[in-house]
Amino acid sequence: MRRTILALSTAIGMATLSATVHAQQPATAENGYSIFAGTIADMTHTEYADAIKRGAVALWGLGVIEAHGPHLPLGTDVYGPYLNTRLAREALERRDIPALVVPVFYWGVNRVTSAFPGSIDVRPEIMIEVMVDVFRSLKRDGIGAVFCVSGHGDAAHNRAIFEGVKRGAAAAGMRVYFVTNRMMAERIGLPLDDRHLVLTADPPPPATPPATRPQPDVHAGAGETSSMLGNFPAVVRADAIAALPPTNLTPEQLATWRRGGEHALQVTPHGYLGAPADANAERGRTDATRSAGALADAIAKTVANPR
Numbered sequence: 392m393r394r395t396i397l398a399l400s401t402a403i404g405m406a407t408l409s410a411t412v413h414a415q416q417p418a419t420a421e422n423g424y425s426i427f428a429g430t431i432a433d434m435t436h437t438e439y440a441d442a443i444k445r446g447a448v449a450l451w452g453l454g455v456i457e458a459h460g461p462h463l464p465l466g467t468d469v470y471g472p473y474l475n476t477r478l479a480r481e482a483l484e485r486r487d488i489p490a491l492v493v494p495v496f497y498w499g500v501n502r503v504t505s506a507f508p509g510s511i512d513v514r515p516e517i518m519i520e521v522m523v524d525v526f527r528s529l530k531r532d533g534i535g536a537v538f539c540v541s542g543h544g545d546a547a548h549n550r551a552i553f554e555g556v557k558r559g560a561a562a563a564g565m566r567v568y569f570v571t572n573r574m575m576a577e578r579i580g581l582p583l584d585d586r587h588l589v590l591t592a593d594p595p596p597p598a599t600p601p602a603t604r605p606q607p608d609v610h611a612g613a614g615e616t617s618s619m620l621g622n623f624p625a626v627v628r629a630d631a632i633a634a635l636p637p638t639n640l641t642p643e644q645l646a647t648w649r650r651g652g653e654h655a656l657q658v659t660p661h662g663y664l665g666a667p668a669d670a671n672a673e674r675g676r677t678d679a680t681r682s683a684g685a686l687a688d689a690i691a692k693t694v695a696n697p698r
């Protein structure tokens with residue numbers, strides 16, 4: 392039998408054989424990463440139900456597929472919230488707060504970079520409807536609270552998350568929160584006293600001031616490039632980074648970029664905004680730990696004092 396399979400494989404050609412073998416391999420750093428690892432998608436339904444019986448809350452990241460310069464993958468804003476929720480879950484478990492990670496939602500709203508290839512733009516109302524149905528399903532399964540985080544800075548995307556959280560909480564009759572930082576909440580005009588909004592503490596200033604002068608670094612720049620280099624290096628085009636000059640945008644140019652579409656294409660034709668060449672992997676790992684720690688702190692506080 393084995394001999395027959397080998398003979399057949401040879402007959403249909405090595406290309407087909409290697410494709411089959413590749414499909415059967417688990418995702419590793421060599422051929423990509425699994426964003427299901429550590430989430431409910433890799434659990435059985437019985438393991439999932441057992442965690443809910445222990446009182447697990449759910450963490451859910453919401454990102455997008457979006458152009459991130461010539462050096463970062465389109466899924467950069469998916470890897471980010473995946474890591475954030477996964478590390479936060481581990482931090483919560485260490486405090487005896489059981490938690491489950493829902494796989495990252497990646498069909499978000501891309502108004503700013505919609506003119507770039509690979510930026511998939513879903514209408515906010517569609518995203519909100521999907522969110523409501525996910526909350527309903529989690530409520531049916533017995534989950535009492537869901538904490539949502541964003542992986543993407545687009546104002547329209549973050550407003551859609553907040554709207555989906557409020558609508559979902561009402562429709563499902565459960566506690567649903569949008570956990571974000573004060574800077575984002577103020578920038579997009581969210582009501583800071585809303586019971587569905589949880590603000591993370593402002594991060595402490597870095598121990599050593601950055602070597603380069605501050606400049607807008609909001610998209611595929613030093614911050615995001617560090618994060619990807621530090622945590623998902625196999626999908627970074629590391630060779631391309633050194634040749635990318637800083638964009639050094641003025642506040643006016645940044646405002647023009649935020650108008651999106653052709654404006655963003657004109658201001659940042661290469662699809663990044665900031666200084667990718669200033670990135671380093673160590674900063675990426677430190678930032679990820681700090682961010683997940685702030686998320687876990689905010690969730691733990693809300694679990695202790697539900698509103």
Ligand SMILES: [Zn+2]
Nearest residue numbers: 467468611615
């Ligand atoms: Zn991004």
